[in-house]
Amino acid sequence: xxxxxxxxAALHVDQLTxxxxxxxKLEQLAIQLxxxxxxxxxxxxxxxxxxxxADHGVCEEGVSAYPQDVTAQMVMxxxxxxxxxxxxxxxxxxxxxxxxxxxxSELQHTQLYTRKIRKGTRNLAKEPAMTREEAxxxxxxxxxxxxxxxxxxxxxxxxxxxxxxxxxxxxxxxxAFSGLDPVRTTGRGTGVDNGGVRxxxxxxxxxxxxxxxNPADVWDVLHKLGGLEIxxxxxxxxxxxxxRCPVVIDGFISSxxxxxxxxxxxxxxxxxxxxxxxxxxGHRLLLEEMGLSPMLHLDMRLGEGTGAVxxxxxxxxxCRLMKEMATFERAGVSREEAPR
Amino acid sequence: xxxxxxxxAALHVDQLTxxxxxxxKLEQLAIQLxxxxxxxxxxxxxxxxxxxxADHGVCEEGVSAYPQDVTAQMVMxxxxxxxxxxxxxxxxxxxxxxxxxxxxSELQHTQLYTRKIRKGTRNLAKEPAMTREEAxxxxxxxxxxxxxxxxxxxxxxxxxxxxxxxxxxxxxxxxAFSGLDPVRTTGRGTGVDNGGVRxxxxxxxxxxxxxxxNPADVWDVLHKLGGLEIxxxxxxxxxxxxxRCPVVIDGFISSxxxxxxxxxxxxxxxxxxxxxxxxxxGHRLLLEEMGLSPMLHLDMRLGEGTGAVxxxxxxxxxCRLMKEMATFERAGVSREEAPR
Numbered sequence: 060x061x062x063x064x065x066x067x068a069a070l071h072v073d074q075l076t077x078x079x080x081x082x083x084k085l086e087q088l089a090i091q092l093x094x095x096x097x098x099x100x101x102x103x104x105x106x107x108x109x110x111x112x113a114d115h116g117v118c119e120e121g122v123s124a125y126p127q128d129v130t131a132q133m134v135m136x137x138x139x140x141x142x143x144x145x146x147x148x149x150x151x152x153x154x155x156x157x158x159x160x161x162x163x164s165e166l167q168h169t170q171l172y173t174r175k176i177r178k179g180t181r182n183l184a185k186e187p188a189m190t191r192e193e194a195x196x197x198x199x200x201x202x203x204x205x206x207x208x209x210x211x212x213x214x215x216x217x218x219x220x221x222x223x224x225x226x227x228x229x230x231x232x233x234x235a236f237s238g239l240d241p242v243r244t245t246g247r248g249t250g251v252d253n254g255g256v257r258x259x260x261x262x263x264x265x266x267x268x269x270x271x272x273n274p275a276d277v278w279d280v281l282h283k284l285g286g287l288e289i290x291x292x293x294x295x296x297x298x299x300x301x302x303r304c305p306v307v308i309d310g311f312i313s314s315x316x317x318x319x320x321x322x323x324x325x326x327x328x329x330x331x332x333x334x335x336x337x338x339x340x341g342h343r344l345l346l347e348e349m350g351l352s353p354m355l356h357l358d359m360r361l362g363e364g365t366g367a368v369x370x371x372x373x374x375x376x377x378c379r380l381m382k383e384m385a386t387f388e389r390a391g392v393s394r395e396e397a398p399r
Numbered sequence: 400x401x402x403x404x405x406x407x408a409a410l411h412v413d414q415l416t417x418x419x420x421x422x423x424k425l426e427q428l429a430i431q432l433x434x435x436x437x438x439x440x441x442x443x444x445x446x447x448x449x450x451x452x453a454d455h456g457v458c459e460e461g462v463s464a465y466p467q468d469v470t471a472q473m474v475m476x477x478x479x480x481x482x483x484x485x486x487x488x489x490x491x492x493x494x495x496x497x498x499x500x501x502x503x504s505e506l507q508h509t510q511l512y513t514r515k516i517r518k519g520t521r522n523l524a525k526e527p528a529m530t531r532e533e534a535x536x537x538x539x540x541x542x543x544x545x546x547x548x549x550x551x552x553x554x555x556x557x558x559x560x561x562x563x564x565x566x567x568x569x570x571x572x573x574x575a576f577s578g579l580d581p582v583r584t585t586g587r588g589t590g591v592d593n594g595g596v597r598x599x600x601x602x603x604x605x606x607x608x609x610x611x612x613n614p615a616d617v618w619d620v621l622h623k624l625g626g627l628e629i630x631x632x633x634x635x636x637x638x639x640x641x642x643r644c645p646v647v648i649d650g651f652i653s654s655x656x657x658x659x660x661x662x663x664x665x666x667x668x669x670x671x672x673x674x675x676x677x678x679x680x681g682h683r684l685l686l687e688e689m690g691l692s693p694m695l696h697l698d699m700r701l702g703e704g705t706g707a708v709x710x711x712x713x714x715x716x717x718c719r720l721m722k723e724m725a726t727f728e729r730a731g732v733s734r735e736e737a738p739r
Contacts, residue, residue, distance in 0.1 A: 075483075076473070076481060076482055076483075077482075077701050078464070078465070078590045078701065079590060080590070081589070081699060081701040082483065082701060083678060083697045083700065084696075084698050085697060085699070124735040124736060125418070125733065125734075125735050129733050132730070132731060132732040133732060135730075135731075136416055136725060136730045136732055139725070139730065141416060141723075141725025141729065141730045142416055142417075142724065142725065142730075143416075143417055143422065143720055143724055145723075146716075146719050146720050146723040146724055147716055147720075149719075149723070150712070150715060150719055151712070249418040249735065250420070250421070336696075338423060354696060354697055355694060355695065355696070355713075356676075356694060356695070356696050357424045357694055357713075358423030358424050359421060359422055359423040360420075360421045360423065361417050361418065361421040361422060369713065369716060372491070372709070372712040373695075373697075373709065375490060376709060379487075379489075379490055380483055380486050383481075383485075383486040383489070384481060384482065384483055384485075385476060390472070390475075390476045390479065390482075391472060392469060392473060392476055393465065393466050393468060393472060394465075395464040395465050395589065395590060
């Protein structure tokens with residue numbers, strides 16, 4: 060981070076006509092953005108939500124309320140403009156970049172970025188979800204995609220994903236890294252009932268027992284329990300940070316990818332902006348673990364990047380306040396009196 | 400509320416390509432907006448933040464970190480476009496309506512709505528802040544202003560206020576109505592230190608002891624401990640609801656005005672949208688008391704309507720999702736499977 064830019068930003072914030080600190084997280088965000096970009100007034104108007112899509116072999120275990128085909132169907136919905144993320148991206152001036160990093164079926168569309176590592180992960184209940192090489196390749200693909208889009212002018216990223224079964228992989232990763240029992244990391248996903256949640260927990264518990272992932276070895280955990288879209292998002296975050304671009308992270312699955320990214324490279328962390336607190340079990344704990352505090356509390360649990368894109372106006376607000384607010388001096392407003 | 404419109408909206412929400420309920424508060428908001436307006440797709444693009452400004456006699460007791468003149472100075476800042484609320488209103492396409500309902504000094508500006516009831520309240524530590532008639536007049540003024548602006552086409556309101564000393568009046572009202580000790584309702588306001596907070600608490604405690612406000616008599620509490628801008632905002636909410644306009648309420652002071660409005664007319668409640676959780680002590684409890692759940696957690700404590708206007712994009716999102724998302728049928732996406 061550019062500490063000089065952060066100092067200048069912090070000094071400027073305290074000249075603005077408002078009680079010190081009264082803009083809360085927006086002030087902190089403005090200072091953080093200066094640190095990331097090296098600019099007091101960064102222009103983040105060219106931005107994109109990066110949706111990584113992949114399938115999950117663990118769907119064989121009946122861990123989702125939706126059939127696996129929905130991954131591909133929803134990707135087509137993204138490409139045709141009909142999903143929630145399309146509506147919110149139009150509203151908040153974000154491009155949608157949709158990456159097939161491991162969908163089971165063959166999809167063709169001029170707008171689809173096809174970077175398939177393999178056709179879905181293997182069933183983590185029975186064997187490692189990926190090989191170590193596949194996991195590495197997925198992370199590298201994410202980095203490459205970040206580079207590519209940063210190079211053509213994207214200045215801020217939001218993370219999104221689509222992958223039926225991916226809350227199971229995400230909870231498995233979180234449990235394996237943290238040692239937390241799956242009861243605390245596993246939720247309803249797209250909406251399984253209590254029996255479904257118990258089944259997910261059991262699948263995760265026995266997979267961790269089977270694979271004995273080593274929490275000190277990030278790649279070991281990631282390849283055994285992860286998902287291709289999760290690994291891709293991890294790479295995206297690393298690549299975005301390397302290009303000094305802020306990354307707004309979405310809900311539980313994106314946050315697991317962020318957790319993995321921080322394990323790989325702690326320096327990525329200040330580039331991450333937590334958007335919303337998902338209704339998915341485990342998200343609150345996971346954000347706390349990373350020391351991130353979400354701005355939106357909407358009880359959403361949709362993924363796609365929807366919560367992240369909803370945060371763009373807050374990022375814009377932080378930038379505009381820095382640029383457009385009057386100072387005490389210019390506005391002729393009295394300062395606070397000495398504390399009494 | 401229009402229950403037929405709400406039913407239609409609820410049915411529509413469940414046809415959209417997303418797991419049921421996964422848009423959380425945005426779904427509930429979309430249904431609530433249909434109930435308020437009677438329309439499935441209300442057009443809320445013409446909206447205003449209503450800033451009621453007034454002074455507080457209790458400033459004599461040294462309850463604020465800022466000199467009392469700042470009320471008028473900040474109102475001039477609003478009128479000149481330099482305050483945080485100006486920046487956020489430009490960003491979120493909101494008009495600013497600034498009402499002098501009781502500023503101590505004479506202010507002249509073509510954009511200022513002058514509806515002064517009196518030049519600031521009396522010092523509530525020594526005598527009732529207002530007469531009962533003044534409190535009633537302030538509420539009626541708020542209703543009139545809502546009518547006036549609804550009539551000329553405003554379809555959604557945000558509430559804002561400016562008044563050095565008004566967190567003291569607000570905490571006094573909340574304590575008097577709820578019976579909660581001022582320790583639980585009183586915060587730093589614009590930024591007093593620990594000694595200042597204790598002084599505020601003592602002022603409130605002794606004022607309640609002095610005036611013995613009757614919590615069952617709303618007007619008795621309001622005139623003895625309230626503020627002119629708080630009473631004005633109470634009226635604004637009643638008037639907005641009567642015109643079937645949603646009202647996005649800002650932080651602690653606006654929420655106290657909402658509490659008073661609900662006491663006067665419980666039917667106003669479904670027209671109120673809680674925007675953010677303020678850092679001001681007491682706000683969380685107050686919102687819980689009203690059964691309202693804020694969407695933004697930004698640790699802000701600025702007032703002016705800043706938190707409320709930051710919620711406009713979320714209201715817009717709720718409306719656009721209803722209007723623009725594809726249905727399962729249209730997009731060819733499979734529905735959830737029977738629970739297993």
